[in-house]
Amino acid sequence: MSQEKLNFIVVDDSKLDCFIAEKIIQNTGRCASVSTFQQANDALIYLRTMASNDIPTIIFVDIQMPVMNGFEFVESFETLPAERRSNFYIYMLSSSINENDIARVKGYSSVKQFLNKPLTSSTINHVLEQF
Amino acid sequence: MNGKDKIKVLYIDDEQNNLISFKAAFRFDYNIFVAINTTEAINHLKANPDISVILSDQKMPDKTGVEFFEEIRKEFPNPIRILITGYADIESVINAINRGHVYRYIKKPWSEDDIRSSIDQGYKFYVTTAMLAVKNEELQKAYNELDKFAYSATHDMRGPILSVLGIIDLAKHTDNLADVKEMMGMMENAMLKLDNYIQNLHDYYSIRRGEVEIADINFDDIVKDLSDIYEVTSKMNNVKFVKNVQQAETFRSDEVSIKIILNNLLSNAFKYQVKNNENKFVELDVNVAKGIANIVVKDNGIGIPENSINQIFNMFYRGNSEEVGSGFGLYNVKDALGKLNGKIDVVSSAEGTTFSIAIPNK
Numbered sequence: 380m381s382q383e384k385l386n387f388i389v390v391d392d393s394k395l396d397c398f399i400a401e402k403i404i405q406n407t408g409r410c411a412s413v414s415t416f417q418q419a420n421d422a423l424i425y426l427r428t429m430a431s432n433d434i435p436t437i438i439f440v441d442i443q444m445p446v447m448n449g450f451e452f453v454e455s456f457e458t459l460p461a462e463r464r465s466n467f468y469i470y471m472l473s474s475s476i477n478e479n480d481i482a483r484v485k486g487y488s489s490v491k492q493f494l495n496k497p498l499t500s501s502t503i504n505h506v507l508e509q510f
Numbered sequence: 511m512n513g514k515d516k517i518k519v520l521y522i523d524d525e526q527n528n529l530i531s532f533k534a535a536f537r538f539d540y541n542i543f544v545a546i547n548t549t550e551a552i553n554h555l556k557a558n559p560d561i562s563v564i565l566s567d568q569k570m571p572d573k574t575g576v577e578f579f580e581e582i583r584k585e586f587p588n589p590i591r592i593l594i595t596g597y598a599d600i601e602s603v604i605n606a607i608n609r610g611h612v613y614r615y616i617k618k619p620w621s622e623d624d625i626r627s628s629i630d631q632g633y634k635f636y637v638t639t640a641m642l643a644v645k646n647e648e649l650q651k652a653y654n655e656l657d658k659f660a661y662s663a664t665h666d667m668r669g670p671i672l673s674v675l676g677i678i679d680l681a682k683h684t685d686n687l688a689d690v691k692e693m694m695g696m697m698e699n700a701m702l703k704l705d706n707y708i709q710n711l712h713d714y715y716s717i718r719r720g721e722v723e724i725a726d727i728n729f730d731d732i733v734k735d736l737s738d739i740y741e742v743t744s745k746m747n748n749v750k751f752v753k754n755v756q757q758a759e760t761f762r763s764d765e766v767s768i769k770i771i772l773n774n775l776l777s778n779a780f781k782y783q784v785k786n787n788e789n790k791f792v793e794l795d796v797n798v799a800k801g802i803a804n805i806v807v808k809d810n811g812i813g814i815p816e817n818s819i820n821q822i823f824n825m826f827y828r829g830n831s832e833e834v835g836s837g838f839g840l841y842n843v844k845d846a847l848g849k850l851n852g853k854i855d856v857v858s859s860a861e862g863t864t865f866s867i868a869i870p871n872k
Contacts, residue, residue, distance in 0.1 A: 399680055
């Protein structure tokens with residue numbers, strides 16, 4: 380099994396949760412780079428302007444954020460040109476146990492999976508098995 | 511009982527004499543409106559939406575009483591409808607009930623007691639129905655809020671707990687003591703945030719369910735208390751706190767509500783400052799005159815974006831991505847002001863935000 384290095388992007392309004400995600404990602408040993416954003420809009424600007432990515436990039440995005448929430452982020456992401464969107468894998472995270480939110484995640488083709496918070500080393504290792 | 515408190519009754523009959531004798535008989539007990547035809551009757555209903563009982567003659571030249579009731583039922587569903595007729599055949603009774611939804615059926619010639627008891631009972635029915643509608647609306651509002659609350663509570667209360675669990679997971683795999691200490695600091699912040707949320711929640715319920723306790727308000731004392739609370743924040747963050755109280759007259763209101771209002775506005779003013787500004791300030795002005803307390807909370811902080819200024823008083827709305835807000839504060843302010851019949855205005859730009867409040871004396 381190839382142990383390819385990956386890029387990571389974390390979008391979460393909680394500084395603390397960004398920190399946790401960053402540390403856990405670094406601990407996996409699969410991390411080529413990790414960028415964290417507390418505002419979804421900043422992450423979008425980054426995605427629009429970043430140089431093309433030749434290695435897979437995993438995006439962890441929180442659902443409940445003020446100003447631009449996780450769903451709005453994914454909707455904006457889906458309007459990007461197809462070549463910009465390739466090689467990105469989005470995972471949505473939430474602390475809510477709201478069935479509607481979980482069902483809504485399934486409606487987005489660009490979202491791979493819904494994950495419960497907190498992001499732990501075992502959750503992330505499970506995700507990484509697919510890459 | 512003066513004219514304003516009397517039950518408003520509308521009587522429709524095509525015979526002028528009947529109108530006159532009706533008015534003569536009942537004008538001391540009720541506030542009587544009379545109409546010689548249905549057009550006039552509808553004008554009365556439009557001008558007086560609080561007419562609660564309508565009595566109509568059945569046999570009129572332009573249309574029957576039942577037809578009239580059927581016609582107005584959509585636009586004026588609330589008034590109680592009573593039909594008066596001299597020809598009481600079973601067919602018209604059935605029609606009256608099924609098509610006109612009449613509450614009572616009175617036979618001509620009517621007796622004063624018949625009319626009186628019909629109006630009084632009809633009015634009772636009217637009040638009960640109206641009250642039920644109001645209660646239903648309140649209940650619906652409470653349900654909506656509860657839904658919103660349940661949704662937000664899972665996020666805002668579980669959020670900090672899950673963060674701490676995440677850090678604990680991380681700390682277990684960390685050997686460096688300095689790193690672990692840093693994590694402890696983060697856990698502390700998460701718990702402070704949760705505590706702040708729960709305190710706001712408590713405020714929310716004291717406004718919602720608590721009774722208003724009207725007492726003499728001494729703004730000097732209140733502002734003194736607030737100065738003590740904000741002294742540390744003011745010094746630590748280098749924010750000048752300017753206070754100005756002018757109260758020459760007695761002012762009566764609910765102290766708990768006023769404290770909640772001022773506390774939330776001040777806490778926001780101190781929180782949303784421009785970090786590198788040399789001359790950070792928060793200004794609190796209280797001026798009590800002519801039975802109104804005018805309060806101004808002003809800061810030169812980051813300001814509120816134009817596109818979110820209309821939403822800041824909504825429950826759980828957070829206009830800023832900093833993770834400090836609970837989305838409760840300004841909602842509580844507005845709720846508390848509602849209890850005191852007060853008003854709030856906000857003006858904001860990149861140079862800062864000013865909240866102006868007016869609270870009437872109780």
